Amino acid sequence: MAKCLSSICAVNHVVKNNNFLYGVIAVPARKSLERERIDSLEKLSDYSEEEIMQLHGFGKYAMEKLKNHMKEHQVSFKNC
Template sequence: MAKCLKPICAENHVEGNQFLQGVIAMPARRTLEKEQIDSLRKLSDYSENELLKFHGFGKNTISKLKNYMKENNFSFKNQ
């Protein structure tokens, strides 16, 4: 039986960008990193519909982002 239950991928993954950690799931965060969206200001340049086209983004992620952005005085671009 294995001594360690921690996934190997989590152990080997080097996390460089902490942007939105704890707010949205890792697949969506990786997509933002790939698109070079690393601040709320850059995120506010996108509409909800544009973000829904990205991998890892669904209604739940958009809802979490919308709340987080509102708390920090940002909003998505109008359609």
Template sequence: MYALNYDSKDEFLQDIIAIPARKSLGKEKIDSLEKLSDYSEKEIMQLHGFGKNTMVKLKNHMKENQVFFKEA
């Protein structure tokens, strides 16, 4: 085994958004697009690592998978 601290949840959005934003989602126990859809865009923007660029990437990925943020 090469990765001693391997966690499959770390793969969520791995090639979509940067590590700080992914870690923030992990702290909130958001590890799937389904869970992400339970939050509003405004709520996610308040997390560490989320800015305009990250949000654009995230929303594009969500749209491709037909998943959307809840209405505020």
């Protein structure tokens, strides 16, 4: 007889409540930032625009949206 895996799933399934940049940039770009542990504008400001552009999901449109959002919050990328 098959085992019920619901208890295992409940233990291993972690729901992240990370709304950082939700609605600002697309999911692939947000997930790339999450993989790099960038979860605030302050952490984002430690990177250059070129470094962020190397991440999956970032193109001209995502970068434009991100820069506009950062400007609204008076944050900018690191200068190289």
